[in-house]
Amino acid sequence: MNLGRNANAILPREKGAAPLDIVIAIMAFLAALALGASLIAERTALGWRAGLSDRLTVQIVPPAQDAPGAGLDRETDAALAVLRATPGIAHAAPLSQDQTLALVQPWIGSDALVAELPLPRLIDATITPGAQVDLAALTHELKKAAPDSLVDDHARWISRLKALAEAITWSAYGILLLIAIATAATVAFATRAGLEAYHEIVALLHQMGAQSRFIARAFERHYFVSTLGASLVGAALAALFFASVGGLEFAGVEAVPFLPPLGLRLAEMPWLLLVPAVSGIIALATARISVLAALRQIY
């Protein structure tokens, strides 16, 4: 061992450090799970919003007193003509009866009677990327041409999805904050225990004229290295978890019905490295503050 090359060697490897490493690794694992969840939530919400924000759906609702058929077809054609004439609408096409039935099939089944139900006619319209469509004017024009038309720009869905994604993301940030506080408290506790364990070494260094920051640096490095190592293990385990879930989903096993895929993409994995990096910095700062506070108590 050579101090010139390794100032950390002033402190020996702490006896009984393994439980601290295990606690840090578990917290890092949980933090990485929370971070991964926020990444998935954000990515999924972006996908949903991108999929819906450039689309319009026009419904031609069957009038209650009228027999469906000729009136609906006429209104559908009129609405299509309005849509195709509107600047910014790249494409508009009606959904066939089969496509409409397929949409409602998960809720009301595919019984022969369903075909008799007065289902609305649906027109799917795509907005030219970057184009601004005046929805109020379009709705007005459509009402004039097809009085039973309803325009759905999916704004309600988008805002709910946005709220859901934000709730998941902020929950994940909250969990990360709690874990960061728990990590700081754990390291502060361990540092104080370390100061007790190394009391004689600290007192000797102090007596020999070591600056407080020199002693603090030894502790900082000590806890930085052990926290970094343990949290790397925790983050690696979380990465393994996300990779396994991703692998299962790739193989066709749906993790949770109706929810987006829970696996992290390869390009998203490096974000998990933030957990050991931040844990290390928290350990470093906590150890420094704890040691300097303790040294101020010594004459």
Next chain:
Amino acid sequence: MVRFENVGMRYGAGPEVLRDVTFVLEAGSFTFLTGLSGAGKTTLLRLIDMMQPPSRGLVTLFSRDLSVTKRSEFPALRRRIGVVFQDFRLLPHLSAFDNVALPLRLAGRRENEYEQDVEELLSWVGLGDRMRAKPATLSGGEQQRIAIARAVVARPDLLIADEPTGNVDAEIGQRLIRLFAELNRLGTTVLIATHDRALIEGMRAREMRLVDGRLVEMRTQRP
């Protein structure tokens, strides 16, 4: 170099272990501090080493009144003092070389600057072949020599030693005292606490004797 004026010291609410101690250690002097166990020798050394403040009285070190010196200046003052502890206080996980090199590291010197000095000093105290040994593998006498080498390696302005020859045989003891004398000749002020009369009588040095916390006698020994 060191001035005590009416210094008293008590631990907590206990009795005074030092009472009205007044003396001056001139720069470049060589002094033995004697007295029976419990006379207050170690406490006096701790006050000089700034390990604790006196309960009363004035301690002046390197012309600085410690009662008004900023705490942030203490480390620099402490680095001017070499200390040999009665219980050695070596860092058990460090080699003999790294233990001796510690004061130089604390002074900010680089390894390539001090490597040769440390090796030479370890050879001088008879441990040239045990440089990489850990303290636990060394005898009490060898550990004491490392502690002494650590105290003198940075050529301190003041060297204080608490029973520095208590665990070594007479020959090594004389050799260590010669080391202290050589340091003293180079300008280091030396204060050694001991009850070894043979050690004192072989030296031309001043003697301060403590009895029950009081400094009762100061005289100069003639060899």
